[in-house]
Each structure stands twice: as structure tokens, then as C-alpha cells.
Amino acid sequence: MTxxxxxxxxxxxxxxxxxxxxxxxxxxxxxxxxxxxxxxFRVETYDWTGGQIDNNDSANDIRDVDLTKVHYLSGPFGVEGAEPGDLLVVDILDVGALPDSPWGFNGVFAKENGGSFLVEHYPNAFKSCWDFHGIFTSSRHVPGVRWPGIIHPGLIGCLPDRKLLEAANKREAALIATNPDRVPPLAAPPYADTALMGQMEPGAAGKAAAEAWRTVPPREHGGNCDIKNLSRGSKIYFPVYVKGGGLSMGDIHWSQGDGEITFCGGIEMAGFLDIGVDIIKDGVNKYGVTNPIFMPSRIDPHFSDYIVFEGISVDEHSGEQYYLDAHVAYRRACLNAIEYLKKFGYTGEQVYTLLSTAPVEGHIAGIVDIPNACCTLAIPTGIFDFDIRPNAKGPEKQVSEANVSFAS
Incomplete structure (x- = not known):
């Protein structure tokens, strides 16, 4: 036993x-x-909210979730001999759901509490719950789909050193200062009141919490990168900043689409990871590493057929032209996919949560053809119980009126 x-x-x-x-x-x-x-060794984790979300048909818990508490991370773990400048090699040997928790959830936060990628189109809180059946998942809230999980940690990384801590706090504070009243905010600054500082003594923990990073964004050390391909069989190379490395992890997803567009974005779950560790001495200098490097799994489920939606960097409301803006282009690709799948009977909310949970592929197709960036969103056709490909007959309504759950 591990x-x-x-x-x-x-x-x-x-x-x-x-x-x-x-x-x-x-x-x-x-x-x-x-x-x-x-x-x-094996590491068990809470879901990223620490159990704030229930398996029911109300999204009130999504609406009311306390985002100053997330993410709940297991660790940190040290590796003997790891020193700043080394690479910590992490093998994800296995990852799965805890036996007592065979379900997950996806949610969109209300605009005033975090929002999402398409927040101007979907400003209200809603959620979908997903049940696990062996390697497959399905949802009572999004009928007509089923697929195998590409289970992965949304968040994994090493502790920063003080130099990196202070640099990131400075640059993020400067960004917030450009529009301090923005809703949702531009960044998540340190917030001591709800900080949980692992095994630190209370006095030291209180002082450290006032400057500690929130876990929402990815940074140079790794963190909340939400890469769906960090699944069983993948290998990650993390730059080491503190003695021992300080590896922590959490935010496990059963499945996720590229971009994690609903923000509470994959199928969130409590779970476990089996981890192997090693060191490459002086690896940061040897390989010129600034951010982590990874090698994806060879055993992920694969899909042979996709329907691909394009988007360009032209605003959907005003028609304003943006210059090579991949953010706008990917948003347009997502909106195009939503409008298409609504023709089969889904609501916009159902498609939105589907694009964030299913193993969709997001790509930058072109980032040099002025003035339009082109991004694509590829949906595997095999996850549906019916044919979604265009044909001369036209789309037919295929799904029931079952819906994601809204906040009351």
C-alpha cells in the first residue's frame, strides 16, 4: 500500500x-x-471549496461560497536535497475520487462574487452536479452526454521564496490600483482574515497571512494552472524556490475543458493523488526554466471526431475591432459553440457548464494575422448521445428541459 x-x-x-x-x-x-x-506517496485533498458545495439542485451554495477561503491545499511536502535552483520532478502516478465522495460539481459564480469568463452574458450563479460511474461521468442537470474522466489536479506547485512573494504582490497591487472598484476585481490581494496557514504557529501565521498569496492565479511556481492534461501518467518539472521545494496540491477535477471558462470550472471533487518525486540539481539554469514544464500522459482517453468553432477578436456587442486579442477571440469561439448547441434543446447555461467540464480542446489558431487573432474550441462529438454534426435536414431538439440549478 502506498x-x-x-x-x-x-x-x-x-x-x-x-x-x-x-x-x-x-x-x-x-x-x-x-x-x-x-x-x-499518496495525498488526499478536499474539493477546492473545502466542502462548501452540496450535491443538490440549488445553486444557493455557489452564490454564497466564500472565495476568500479557497483553495484548500494538502501539503507542503519536502524532498531531501532539493535546493533553490533545482527542478523538482513530480510524477502523477494515479489520481481519482475518494470512495466516500463519488460525485463532483461545476458552477458559475455571480458577477459580484468572482464572475466567470462569460460574466457579461451569464452574471447569475448556477451549478451542475455530476455523478461518477467507473471511469465515466454524467449529470442530471445536463442530459444527453457521457464521457470518461481525464482526472487531474487543477492546482499543484511549490512554495515561493520571499523575493518572488514580494515581486508578485507588488505587480498585482499595481494592477488592482488601475481600477480598484472593478466588479469582479482585477486580482485577489492578500487577505488575512480567512487565511489557513497549515502547521504554522498562531503568532507567526497571523503575521505571514498579511502578505501571503491568495491561491487563485497561477504564478511562476505553478499553482492554479488548471491544465487538464496533468493526469495519471504525466510528469511535471517545478522550479524550486525554498529548501525542500514545498510541494502542495489540491483542486482536483474529474474533467475540464481548456480554459476552465466557468471559473468554478472543471468537475470539482475531493480526491487523491499518488505522487513520485525526484530532483534535477541546478535544473533551472541547465534548462532555462522560468515556469513549470510538463509532459502529458500517454493513457488519457482520446476522441477521434470533433466539431470545431472559430472566434476572432471582434467584440460581440459593439463590433469593436481588437488587435490580436486572444481573450476576445476565445470568448467568441465559446459563444459560437453555445449558440450552436442551443439549437438541440439545451439552454445557454447548460452548454456553458458543458464547455467547462467536457474535454474540449482550446487552441490559438493564429496570433500574427493583423488585426484578428483566431482561436478555436473543439468539442468531441462522441460525448453526446446524438449526432451534433451539421446536415441538410437541420438540428432537431434532442434534450429535455432539465436545467442547471439556479440560485434562488
């Missing part, structure tokens, strides 16, 4: 369990356990 280095107690909140999780990044958070290069 040694379990971190267990979660789903009948307790993260704040109540004996070995504390952490929901901030800071160089002084103590290691939970030390391992040698070549060791293998």
Missing part, C-alpha cells in the same frame, strides 16, 4: 481536522512530511 502522507476527513471542515491544510502560499509554511528522491 503511504498516505495527507488524509482528509470529509466529515470535518478543513479548519477542524488535525493536520491542517493551507489556503495561502508563503515561504514559511512548514513541511508536513519529508521524502527522499525516488519516494512515492
Amino acid at each position: 503511504h498516505t502522507a495527507f488524509k482528509v476527513e470529509l466529515n470535518k471542515s478543513p479548519e477542524e481536522q488535525d493536520t491542517k491544510t493551507h489556503n495561502r502560499w508563503h515561504p514559511d509554511i512548514p513541511m508536513v512530511e519529508q521524502f527522499k528522491p525516488g519516494d512515492v
Whole structure:
């Protein structure tokens, strides 16, 4: 049996369990356990909200979720001999759902509480729940689809050092200052009130929490990158900033579309990871690494047929031309896919949550052809119980009126 280095107690909140999780990044958070290069261990994790979301048909919990508490991370773990400038090599040997929690959820946050990629089109909170059947998932809220999971951690990374901590805080504060009253905000600054600092002593934890990073964005150390291909069989190379590395992880998804466009974006779940660790000494300099590098799994489920939607960098409301703006172009590709699938009986909300949970492929097709960037969104046709390809007869309504659950 693989040694379990971190267990979660789903009948307790993260704040109540004996070995504390952490929901901030800071160089002084103590290691939970030390391992040698070549060791293998298991890590259990809460879902990213720490159990704030229930398996029901109301989205009130999505509307009311406290985003200052997320993400709840298991770790950090040290590796003997890892020093700043090394690369920490992490093999994801296995990843899955906890036996007592065979379900997940997806949600869109209300505009005033986080919002989403298409927030101007979908400003209200809603959610979908997904049940796991062996390797497959399906949802009572989005009928007519079923697919195998590409299960992965949305968030995994190493502790930053003080230099990186301060640099990121400075640049993010400068961004916020350009529009401090924006809704949703431009960034998530340090917030000590709900910080959970792992095994730090209370006095030190309070001081560190005032400058600790929130976990929402990815940064140079890894973090919340939401890469769906970090699945079983993948390998990641993390730059090491502090002695031991300080590897932490959480935010496991059963499945996710590229972009995680609903923000609460994949099929979020409590789960486990089996991890192997090693070190490449002086790897940062040897390979010129600034951000993590990864090699995807060879055993992910593959789909042979896709329908692909294009988008260009022209605003959908005003018709304003943007210059090579991939953000606008990808938004247009997503909106084009939503309008198309609505013709089969889905609501816009159902398609939106589907694009964020299904293994869709997002790509930058062109970023040099002035003035329009072109992005594509590819949906595997095999996840549907019916044929979604265009034909001369035209689309026919295929799904029931079942809907994602809205907040009351």
C-alpha cells in the first residue's frame, strides 16, 4: 500500500481536522512530511471549496461560497536535497475520487462574487452536479452526454521564496490600483482574515497571512494552472524556490475543458493523488526554466471526431475591432459553440457548464494575422448521445428541459 502522507476527513471542515491544510502560499509554511528522491506517496485533498458545495439542485451554495477561503491545499511536502535552483520532478502516478465522495460539481459564480469568463452574458450563479460511474461521468442537470474522466489536479506547485512573494504582490497591487472598484476585481490581494496557514504557529501565521498569496492565479511556481492534461501518467518539472521545494496540491477535477471558462470550472471533487518525486540539481539554469514544464500522459482517453468553432477578436456587442486579442477571440469561439448547441434543446447555461467540464480542446489558431487573432474550441462529438454534426435536414431538439440549478 502506498503511504498516505495527507488524509482528509470529509466529515470535518478543513479548519477542524488535525493536520491542517493551507489556503495561502508563503515561504514559511512548514513541511508536513519529508521524502527522499525516488519516494512515492499518496495525498488526499478536499474539493477546492473545502466542502462548501452540496450535491443538490440549488445553486444557493455557489452564490454564497466564500472565495476568500479557497483553495484548500494538502501539503507542503519536502524532498531531501532539493535546493533553490533545482527542478523538482513530480510524477502523477494515479489520481481519482475518494470512495466516500463519488460525485463532483461545476458552477458559475455571480458577477459580484468572482464572475466567470462569460460574466457579461451569464452574471447569475448556477451549478451542475455530476455523478461518477467507473471511469465515466454524467449529470442530471445536463442530459444527453457521457464521457470518461481525464482526472487531474487543477492546482499543484511549490512554495515561493520571499523575493518572488514580494515581486508578485507588488505587480498585482499595481494592477488592482488601475481600477480598484472593478466588479469582479482585477486580482485577489492578500487577505488575512480567512487565511489557513497549515502547521504554522498562531503568532507567526497571523503575521505571514498579511502578505501571503491568495491561491487563485497561477504564478511562476505553478499553482492554479488548471491544465487538464496533468493526469495519471504525466510528469511535471517545478522550479524550486525554498529548501525542500514545498510541494502542495489540491483542486482536483474529474474533467475540464481548456480554459476552465466557468471559473468554478472543471468537475470539482475531493480526491487523491499518488505522487513520485525526484530532483534535477541546478535544473533551472541547465534548462532555462522560468515556469513549470510538463509532459502529458500517454493513457488519457482520446476522441477521434470533433466539431470545431472559430472566434476572432471582434467584440460581440459593439463590433469593436481588437488587435490580436486572444481573450476576445476565445470568448467568441465559446459563444459560437453555445449558440450552436442551443439549437438541440439545451439552454445557454447548460452548454456553458458543458464547455467547462467536457474535454474540449482550446487552441490559438493564429496570433500574427493583423488585426484578428483566431482561436478555436473543439468539442468531441462522441460525448453526446446524438449526432451534433451539421446536415441538410437541420438540428432537431434532442434534450429535455432539465436545467442547471439556479440560485434562488
